[in-house]
Each structure stands twice: as C-alpha cells, then as structure tokens.
Amino acid sequence: MSPENWTQVTEFVLLGFPSSHILQFLLFLGLMVTYVVTATGNLLIIGLSWVDRRLHTQMYFFLWNLSFLELLLVSVVVPKMLVIILTGDHSISFASCLIQSYLYFLLGTTDFFLLAVMALDRYLAICQPLHYETLMSGPICSQLVLASWLAGFLWVLCPTILMASLPFCGPNGIDHFFCDSWPLLRLSCGDTRLLELVAFVLSTSVLLGSLALTSVSYACILATVLRAPTAAKRKKAFSTCASHLTVVIIVYGSSIFLYIRLSEAQSMLLKKAASVLSCIITPLLNPFIFSLQPPYWEIKFWLQ
Template identity: 90%
Template sequence: MSPENWTQVTVSVLLDFPSSHVLQSLLFLGLMVTYTVTATGNLLIIGFGWMDQRLHTQMYFFLRKLSFLELLLVSVVVPKMLVIILTGDCSISFASCIIQSYFYFLLGTTDFFLLAVMSLDHYLAICQPLRYEILMSGHVCFQLVLASWLAGFLWVLCPTILMASLPFCGPNGIDHFFCDSWPLLRLSCGNTRLLELVAFVLSTWVLLGSLALTSVSYACILATVLRAPTAAEWKKAFSTCASSHLTVVITAYGSSIFLYIHLSESQSLLLNKVASVLSCIITPLLNPFIFSLRNDKVKQALRDALRWDRPMGGRNYEGHM
C-alpha cells in the first residue's frame, strides 16, 4: 500500500479473550480475586512499612517502593481486562493503547532498576556493615529510587515516540490481552526496523546491565557469607534478604529473557503472552507473600496490627534486618 493511501487506525481491538460466557465468567472471577489480593497485599506492605517504626529501615523503604511499583503495574493491565470481560467491548483507542504500552514498559523497566538497587543495598548491608549507614543514608535511598524512575521514564520514551509516529492502516486486531508492543508492531504498515533495533538495544542494556549489577552484588554477598565463622551467621545473612529478593529476581528476569529465545511466530506470540502474565499479574501477586511470609519483622508487624490493645511500632528495631 502506498503512503498516500494510508488511513490512520484510531481504534484497536483486543482479540485474546474467550467467547464462551462460562469461560468469561471464570476469567472475570479469577482476575477480580487476583487483583484484589494483589492490591491488598501490596497496600498492606506499604501501610505497615509506613506506620511501624521497626520497618523504618533502608530495606523496607525499598520494599515499599517495590510494592507501590507492582501495584501500579497490575493496575495498568487488569482493570481494562475486567472492563472488557464485563461489557464485551474489546475496543481501545489508539492513543489509549499507546499510553497503556508506555506505562507497562515504564513500570517494568523501573522494576528492573529498583531490583538492582535492592541488590546493591543488600551487598552494602552484608559486606560493608560498618559503613552501611553512611553509604546508604535516607537521602541516598531517595535519590536511588528517583534515579530508577527517571531512568525508566527516559529509557522507554524514545521507543514510544517512534511507535506513535508509525502508520497503522489496518487490520486493527491486536492478538493479545493488552497493548503489548510486539503484537502492536505487527499491525503497522510502515517500516519498523529502526524501532525494533532501538527497542532491542535498550531492552538488552536494561536486562544485562541490571542483571550484571545484581549478579556481582550476590557474588560478593556469597563470598562474604562463606567466610562467616559459623553456619548460623551464614543462614541469618542469606535468609534475611537474599532468598526473597532472589526469588523475585529470577521470576522477573526469567520471564523477560525467555522472550529473546528464537522460536516460530506462533510460539513467540504464545511465549510473549505467558511472559506478560508472569510479569504483570503473577509477580505482583506473589511479591507480598514472598517478602512478608519469610520475614519475621513483617509478620510481627502484622500480628501486632491485629492486636488492637497494643500500639503499633512500640518496640525498638534493629538495623537493616
């Protein structure tokens, strides 16, 4: 089709939803329960971390920011899915589609940066305990979180501008449950090579750069822990932060790295959907349980909150963990 015959698509249609009323009802119920549990769990972590003085440490500061990030990420995708199932209207304006795609990747990119910052925090707490309070002061923690958000904002801005400038002349059916960039690019009738190259390079830098920082941090933590004089010190140092954080890191990076495996077009699309479900639905759901059920201080704060006769945060707290 010649450029003069292009007609800009203004409304897109999300196709990856079941037509059966029974399946729609089950999907709606599952998504509603998942979203409610995810929102409640992350809000509890944010609330307890803010109200309980025992959780006013650097690690819980980053954990609150991660919970807030995960809450936003699931809110970008799931509410629209619930509206589509409830109303049967699968249409979404082109502008709304671009905005949803931008915020999905903004939050996902910021998530990787924040996970890398958390690994650095764990490294300093375990490997540099005497200098930790100076190196990781409240002002530094705030700057690191702000830098993570700013980096995510700038990192995703250029590909989004390039995508918004592409001609979309039909068809307008997106074979996905939200406006992911890869199925959206397949609808463009223009040249997408530059955008695909820019997106690949930036995504690779984010993944490999943050993963390298995380890997080096945990290599240093492991080397320090193995030199601990007793097994009890090893277990305490590792279980207090590394196990929970590593679980989240493996889930986040695993779902993203799998997208770079070269498969057939149909397999790649299926893998893209599975990875998207992991990153924007399953991981935000599991994070509150991963970080709270294995953390004695969070569990104690929850128990104290349920005991109305006892003020919250009445006891002193210990350093980082």
Template identity: 90%
Template structure:
C-alpha cells in the same frame, strides 16, 4: 501501500480472550480475585512499612517503593481486562493503547533498576556493615529510587516516540490481552526496522546490565557469607536476601522472553503466558514473598490488626 493512501486507525481490538462464556466468567472471577489480593497485599506492605517505626529501614523503604511499582503495574493491565470481559467490548482507543503500552514498559523497566538497587543495598548491608548507614542514608535511598524511575523514563522515551509516529492503517486486531508493543509493530504499515533495532538494543542493555549488577552484588555477598565464622551467621545473612533473590528469579525469568525477541516465530500463546507471569502473577506474589518469612512484617501486621502500636507497648511497660 503508499504513504499518501494511509488511513490512520482510531482504535484497536484486543483478541486475547477466550470466546466461551463459561471461560470468560471464570477468567473474570480469577482476575478480580487476583487484583483484589494483589492490591490489598501491596497496600498492606506500603502502609505497614510507612507507619511502623520498626520498618523504617533502608530495606523496607525500597520494598515500599517496589510494592507501589507492582501495584501500578497490575493496575495498568488488569482493570481494562476486567472491563472487556464484563462488557464484551474488546475495543481500545489509539491513545489509550499507546498510554497503556508506555506505562507497562516504563514500570517494567523501572522494576529492573529498582531490583538492581535493592541488590546493592543488600551488598552494602552484608559486605560493608560498618559503612552501611553512611553509604545508604535516607537521602541516598531517595535519590536511588528517583534515579530508577528517571532511568526507566529515559529508556522508554525514544521507543515510545518512534511507536507513536508509526502509521497504522489496518487491520487493527491485536492478538493479546493488552497493548504489548510487539503485536502493535506487526499491525503497522510503516517501516518498523529502526524501532525494532532501538527496542532490542535498549531492552537488552537494561535486562543484561541490571542482571550483571545483581549478579556481581550476590557474588560478593556469597563470598562474604562463606567467610562467616558460624553457620547461624551465614544463615541470618542469606535469609535477608532470600526474598529479593526469589523475586529477581521470577521477574528476570519471565521478562527474558518479553524484552528480547530472538525470533519472530515465537509462539504468541507462549508470550501471553510470560506476560501473565510478568504483569499479574509477580505483583500477586510480591507481598507473600516478602512477608511470609519476615518476622518483623508479620509482627507489624499482628500489631496493626490488634490495634496495638510499638509506642503503646512501650508506654504500658513504662507504667508498670
């Protein structure tokens, strides 16, 4: 079709949902339950790490920001899915689709950078303990988080501009449950080669670059831990990294199939499954991974539920 005959579509239709009413009902209940648990869990981590002085450390500062990011990520995708299932209206406007796609990849990319920053924090805490407080001051931590968001914004800016400039002249059916960029590219009637190249280079650079930084950090951590004189010291050092490493494995394991497309023949169903793991399951697991084995978080939660604060306990002991 020649450019003069293009007719820009004004909206898209998301087809990635079951047709059976029973399956839709079960999916709605499952998604609603997951969203409530995810929001509650991540908000709890944010609130506890903000209010409890015992959690005013660098590690929990980064964890608070990670929980905030995961909460935003799941909120970009799941509420729209719930509305579609509830109303039966699968349509999404062109502007909303572009915004959802941009936010999804912005948050996902920022997630990579933040996880890399957290690995650096663990490296300095274990390998450079005497200089840790100086190297990871509150000001430095804030700058690193801000840099993660800025890097994510800059990495996604160019592909977003190229995507927004593409013509879409129909059909407008997206075989997915949200506006993922790759199904959108297939619907464009313009030349997508430049965008595909830019997206591939940037996604590969972000994924492999951040993963390389994490790998180097943990290689140094492992070398330091193995030199520890006692088994208890080795176990204590490794326990502080276990939660972060678990999240890294889940995020990078799922995202490797989303951010790098080696072949267009990949199964769309497989991509949908990887997307669910990346933007729904990971935010759900995040609070449990970082809190179930963490005694400080569990104690802070117990104190919050019982109405006690560390200051209250200290005052009571001082009056005895």
C-alpha cells in the same frame, strides 16, 4: 499500499480473550480475586512500612517502593481486562493503547532498576556493615529510587515516540490481552526497522545491565557469607536475600523468555505467558514472598 493512501487506525481490538462465556466468567472471577489480593497485599506492605517505626529502615523503604510499583503495574493491565470481559467491548483507542504500552514498559523498566538498587542495598548491608548507614543513608535511598523512576521514564520515551509516529492502516486486531509492543509492531504498515533496533538495544542494555549489577552484588554476598564463622550467621544472611532473589529470578526469567525465538504459534503463546507472569503473577506473589523474610532489624548488622 503507498503512503498517500494510508488510513490511520483510530482504535484497536484486543483479541486475546476466550470466546466461551464460561471461560470468560472464570477469567473475570480469577482476575478480580487476583487484583483484590494483589492490591490488598501490596497496600498492607506500604501501610505497615509507614506505621511501624521498626520498619523505617532502608530495606523496607525500597520494599514499599517496589510494592507501590507492582501495584501500579497490575493496575495498568488488569482493570482494562475486567472492563473488556464485563462489557464485551474489546476496543481501545489509539491514544489509550499507546499510553497503556508506555506505562507498562515504564513500570517494567523501573522495576529492573529498583531490583538492582535493592541488590546493592543487600550487598552493602552484608559486605560493608560498618559503613552501611553512611553509604545508604536516607537521602541516598531517596535519590536512588528517584533515579530509578527517572531512568525508566527516559528509557522508554524514545521507543514510544517512534511507535506513535508509525502508520497503522489495518487490520487493527491485537492478538494479546493488552497493548504490548510486539503485537503492535506486527500491525504497522510502515517501516519498523529503526524502532525494532532502538527497542532491542535499550531493552537488552537495561536487562543485561541491571542483571549484571544484581549478579555481581550476590556474588560478593555469597563470598562474604561463606566466610561467616557460624552456620547461624550464614543462615541469617541468606534469609534476608532469599525473598529478593526469588523475585529477581521470576522477573528476569519471564523477561528473558520474551527473547526466545520459537515457531510462530509457540512464540506467541510463550510471550503471552511471560507477560502474564510479569504483570499479573509477580505483583500477586510479591507480598507473600517478602512476608516470609525475617525482621530486617534482627539481621542488619549480622557480621558485628
């Protein structure tokens, strides 16, 4: 079809929902319970971090920011899914679809940066305990969190602008439960090579860059912990990293799965499962994972 004959799509239809009424009811119930538990758990972490003065530490400052981030992430996706199941209206406007996609990738990218910052915080607390308060002071913590948000905002701005400029002339059915980028690209009737290249470079760089920083931090932590004089101190050091490391494995594992190339049917199913893990399951698990760690004030200067 020639460009002059293109008719711009004004709305999309989300097709990634079961057709059976029973399955829809079960999905609605599961999503509602998941969202309530996720919101309650993350809000409790945020509230306790503000109220309890013993939690006014660097680690809990990063933790409540992570909880706020995860709460926003699940709120970008799940409420719209609940409305679709409840009303039966699977349509979403072109502008709303782009906004949802932008917010999803903004929060996901910020999540990578914030997890890397938290890994750096643990490295300084364990490997540089005498200089920790100076190197990770309150203003520096705030600047690192602000930098994570700003980097996430700028990182996904260019791909979103390129996506908004693409022509969509039909069909308008998105084989997903929210406006992810890869099913949107499949619907464009224009040239998507530039956007695919930009998205690949940016997503790969943020994924591998933040993972490299996190890996180096934990390699240094491991080397330091193994030199600890007693098993009790090694256990305390490992325990303060276990929660963060668990979340890192889940987040990066689900993201890496998105790059695996299988058959078309397997690839679609895998990408949907990875999306569910990253934007629904991980925010749900975060409060439970981090609630298992010991009080940070007991292990902050474990080498002293």
